[in-house]
Amino acid sequence: MIRTGLSFLPLLYVGVLAGAVLLLWLAGEWRRSRLRRHEWRAMGQCRLCAEWVRPVPGADLWRCPVCRAWNERAVPSDL
Numbered sequence: 038m039i040r041t042g043l044s045f046l047p048l049l050y051v052g053v054l055a056g057a058v059l060l061l062w063l064a065g066e067w068r069r070s071r072l073r074r075h076e077w078r079a080m081g082q083c084r085l086c087a088e089w090v091r092p093v094p095g096a097d098l099w100r101c102p103v104c105r106a107w108n109e110r111a112v113p114s115d116l
């Protein structure tokens with residue numbers, strides 16, 4: 038058993054609490070960035086006015102709500 042003084046307990050408590058807060062914050066940031074990346078993949082950019090819009094899922098053509106131009110769904114490439 039490790040013998041420590043009573044003054045070590047507050048330091049241990051703060052260390053464990055700060056570690057838990059740091060882990061929760063990192064997990065939240067990782068989750069938030071994953072959701073943001075997923076949302077950007079679903080977005081489409083108008084080729085005429087460069088407005089970012091969310092096209093209708095499954096449709097090959099979508100109409101820009103700003104300039105009313107027809108746009109084609111861009112196929113993401115792995116280049």
Ligand SMILES: [Zn+2]
Pocket residue numbers: 083084085086087088101102103104105106
């Ligand atoms: Zn447009």
